[in-house]
Amino acid sequence: EAGVTQFPSHSVIEKGQTVTLRCDPISGHDNLYWYRRVMGKEIKFLLHFVKESKQDESGMPNNRFLAERTGGTYSTLKVQPAELEDSGVYFCASSPAWGETQYFGPGTRLLVL
Amino acid sequence: SQQGEEDPQALSIQEGENATMNCSYKTSINNLQWYRQNSGRGLVHLILIRSNEREKHSGRLRVTLDTSKKSSSLLITASRAADTASYFCATDNYNNNDMRFGAGTRLTVKP
Numbered sequence: 001e002a003g004v005t006q007f008p009s010h011s012v013i014e015k016g017q018t019v020t021l022r023c024d025p026i027s028g029h030d031n032l033y034w035y036r037r038v039m040g041k042e043i044k045f046l047l048h049f050v051k052e053s054k055q056d057e058s059g060m061p062n063n064r065f066l067a068e069r070t071g072g073t074y075s076t077l078k079v080q081p082a083e084l085e086d087s088g089v090y091f092c093a094s095s096p097a098w099g100e101t102q103y104f105g106p107g108t109r110l111l112v113l
Numbered sequence: 114s115q116q117g118e119e120d121p122q123a124l125s126i127q128e129g130e131n132a133t134m135n136c137s138y139k140t141s142i143n144n145l146q147w148y149r150q151n152s153g154r155g156l157v158h159l160i161l162i163r164s165n166e167r168e169k170h171s172g173r174l175r176v177t178l179d180t181s182k183k184s185s186s187l188l189i190t191a192s193r194a195a196d197t198a199s200y201f202c203a204t205d206n207y208n209n210n211d212m213r214f215g216a217g218t219r220l221t222v223k224p
Contacts, residue, residue: 043148043158043203102150102199102217 002026004105006092012111018080021108025074025094031055032075033095033102034067038088049075082112119202125221132189134218136202137182143205145178147187150199150217159187159200194224 005024013019025032034046046065047057051072060067064083069075079086089109093102119136126132136145147159162169162178162185169176175188189196199217 104201 004092004094004103006090006105006108008108009106010109010111012113013082014113015084016081017112018078019082019110021077021079021090021092021110023075023077023092023094023105025092026096026103029094029096029103030072031095031097031102032069033093034075034077035091035093036061036088037091037107038085043091046077079110082110084112086110087112119200119218121218123219123221125223126192128192128194128222128224130192130222132192132196132220132222134187134200134220136185136187138185138202138204139183140204142180145176145185146203146205147174147176147185148201148203150201189220192220192222194222196220196222 004026007022011019011021023032023034030051032049035043036046037043045059047060047067048055049067049069052069054067057067064079064081066078066080067075075092077090087110089107091107092105095102119134121134124132124134138145142164144161144163146161149157149159151157160169160171160174160176162176164178164180167178173190175190176185178185185202187200187202197220199219201217
């Protein structure tokens with residue numbers, strides 16, 4: 001069974017540009033989560049989808065971040081416009097049901113110059 | 114497969130008992146971190162151990178690191194029902210800015 005995949009694996013953009021990260025959860029997993037790790041700090045929760053609905057987006061840092069999960073399958077996380085402090089690793093995870101173990105993707109490494 | 118593989122995948126114990134979870138990894142690391150994940154919410158950072166450290170304590174938590182075996186263990190002493198959660202290890206490699214998660218150990222502590 002394929003695991004959680006994320007695209008791209010790396011992205012280097014300039015301040016002010018837009019970047020869209022994609023996450024494909026494990027097939028059949030209704031729950032999808034986004035996390036972010038800024039360089040040298042711990043991982044922090046961004047938001048949680050149940051199917052296509054945002055269950056909890058309390059971790060989203062500001063309105064430059066927009067997450068979607070149309071159709072309840074893959075999800076995108078758009079950063080517009082990107083700022084220097086947005087650099088870090090963005091992880092996606094999925095789980096079959098709320099409260100069950102989440103399976104993490106390999107992450108997207110974002111560098112904003 | 115993911116770097117940072119935890120075992121066992123699931124562990125069920127009685128309150129008051131100790132819980133030991135293990136993590137193995139494949140490549141060189143700069144540090145290893147353990148996280149707890151409560152019901153679907155997010156990750157809570159528990160402890161970080163650097164590659165030049167062998168053991169670290171934090172309250173009821175004890176983490177060991179054996180870089181020769183590429184493995185780490187997390188011991189929770191005198192477990193409580195509130196310790197019920199999934200526990201993940203994550204490895205950091207500064208050279209390639211690489212951080213990997215394992216699949217986690219699901220710990221259930223019965224009252």
